[in-house]
Amino acid sequence: MVDALPLRIFLASPGDLVDERAAVQACVDEYNARRSAESVVTYDVVGWERVRGTARRPQEAINELISESHFLVALFKGSWGSEPGSPWGYTSGTEEELFTGLLELGMAEQPMRDVWVAFLDHPSPAERIVGLRRQLSRDHAMMYEAIADIRELKQKLTERLEGWEALAGSKVHRHVNLLSSTGKEVLRAASLRLRGEKLVELGQPDAGREALSEAAVLGGPREHLAYARFLGHHGELTKAHAFTQRAIDHFASGASDLYSPLAAEAFAAQARILRRQGRDVDAIGRLEHALTLLGEREDVDAQEVRCRILDDLGLAHQKTGHLASARRDFEAALKPRRESRPGLEVCQSLVNLARLEVRAGNLETAAAYADEVVTTLRGTPPTTLHANAEVLVAQVRLRQGRPVEGLPHAERALSLNQQIASRHGEAISRLLLAQCCRAAGKDGDAADHARACLEMNKSMGDEVGIGRAQWILDQLAE
Template sequence: MSNSLALNIFVASPGDLSTERAIVSACIDEHNARQNPDGVRFAMVGWETVRGTARRPQEAINELIAESHFLIALFKEHWGSNPGSPWGFTSGTEEELFTGLLALGQPEHPMRDIWVAFISTTSPAAQIENLQTQMKSNHSLMYEAVSDSRDLKTKLTDRLAGWASATQEKVARHIDLLPSSGKDLLRAASLGRDGAKLVQLGHPEAGGQKLKESAALGGPPEQLAYAKYLERRGELNAAQEIIQSSINYFTTGPGLLNSPSAADAFSADARILRRRGKAEDAIGRLQQALTLVTGEDSASIVVSCRILDDLGLAFQDVKDFDAARDSFERSLERRRVREDVVDVCQSLVNLARVEGRMGNVDSASKHAEEALAGLREVPPTTLHANAEVLYAQLRLRRGQAILAIENTERAIAINRQIGNRHGEAIALLLSAQCHRSAGNLACAKQSAQECLELNISMGDEYGQRRANWLLNQLESSA
């Protein structure tokens, strides 16, 4: 028996290829039978393994693809039936192929390779001919022209052997291929990934431009990513306009209202309400958003935890700390099961923040230290900056102002690198408070002045009031 789990191969095909699907299954069984105990084995998955669901059936199938390591797409004569896709796919097999291609370009997904076979027939559908022509012209993806069942078995056997002998490390790849709708979804996803990475690498303007292009080409996920970028830049009106267009997609367009994507859009709107000081409105919006995402699949869990985070923050704003802690603990519990380091650290930061507000400084410090320890293993993000700010606040409360200054300096540097001006303003204000407590009045004035200027540039009146108040206090102390 093998010492490792089998790698999943999702098999996508229209309904006229039952014979070919049986050949694929037999080839996988034969490959597995030839392996020694430590050999690489495969498991075939497809629409046959999907249970009944109240959602659009194709969504449940797509979740299988998200958990698969390889994808085989077979085309012969028929293109397949329309899956009712909100993205404009005209057949279930096409949606499965492009779902796999999207996963292939995402480092966090296990998808490692995709193989397409065009089975010889006298009258293939026009969409099949167009797809094959596009792949041949662009050299975008490995595919085979297969003459008959014997040829399919020979070529697939070779493909399985190649996958088994190749390195097991995932290498994300962007494929240049257009679906039948003409919407360049793959390019939109690629631009979004590049934009986010540029922001993280300290080029927020260039990254923001790519995120903008991605939003123009793509759908709600790309639009919400760009809106989050605008929100962090302090451009709340522009962010809300983008978010509203995403919400419209689900309320008056083809999008599915009861879905993680729709819940994400409404929770993004609630974040803007919070930023505008309308916490009670945000709470109601977030509680409703939670009702849209009830599944236990990976996407649903990720989105529901994110909403619970935002809900906890909104409860904090209205000083309902018990409700806030309950939301954060529910999120942490689900995230620990998934063993996602970054998301677990997000929950720990949230819990540390609310424990600190409740006066439980020791408990808050414990959560913050665990979060910072976990974040050392991953590249810096907004979460790193937030954790540094939080720990600085706790150190300041313990009378450790000089140590807290080190945390604020790291938070300022990270926020500047990723272009998070709102986070930078918060860190600058805290830096001024720490310097004041340590007796460094000149440094405190400089940080407070920079904070004021940044809030003025963002139009953040609340931030301006806080910075002005601190500057006045520093002037009176001089």
């Protein structure tokens, strides 16, 4: 289905292409007028001019505009452009804009559909322009064109606009490997991160770990946090904490904007590790600090991060016995989720509220929440949320005195956690299976699951988990 609003084209160029920028705008305006009677597809050219004054690094605000765009056109002629103060190894604002567009092109959930680079004829282009053109010519010839003059620029752009109409209603994400002008492999790091996450999702944790580890070496905070998530799921909490700290240090040093969703994510990720280590009070402090980094921002990205932080804050308050605060946090996350786009994120809120109802003894309400979540998630790709929902249903059934009905849900939780390589989740599922089997009179199966849970928690150094598994074994022995 075609977007109702115009498709955005972000126009990137150094400062020596004033006439060419005007030509691009005129070409798009002419195309829209000519096609208005035949097509519902229109284009809107945006650039750095659309960005208002900001206390942040200006390029950060420009990059956010690129993340909302469907296409990117980059123009180069004689000048490479000025240094943007980038932490990623970019030596001009236009280079950073181009690479930001290429990163967006590789992410399935982002609107970016295509990137086109035009090199306009110049007797002595900057050396870095020559290097970029050489890379594209060798590896990605379809992404660029050599342009003689403004007339040819308008002709070639018109051909692109015609071709882009076919991409208006869909996206095929593509990974492009280019080196930045300083040799940093930013795009390769992002590609490895996405590949590693997909491999883990497909039940290939060893291959996924290898890709995520390499991405963390090459990349920045996103890659550090992705690897930290994997390590946390695998029970390697000390190492996971270290990688979240690397991400935090990046923002604390001023390399990127501290008051941003990604910086808030870094603090929240460390809080999750602290909670796993039993340091819930420390985690609450990190999470409250993370919320301050978002300020009053109401864009979609900030809103999603804020809701995830409120989830974690509610869980930490629940663990420390502050149930009224926990309910406030969970409901604060649920409200915008219901208003924006009901779906998986709403399910996370319902799982959290259901756990509160379990703790309050309202098992029927908790069961209704849990059943709604499991039904909604069925048929969608497996995630930690799916496993948590199955665990929740099994726990509710167990507390209702219906352990046999809880067993299939606990078994599904175990299978899901094994598929997504969450050893922590697998240990929880094993413990739950042991509890359900014991309550159902299947002592042999209960002992097997409890022993497996014990060994997993020993390997992860989880003292609480060790104690719970050993308690079941002791009860069975008596």
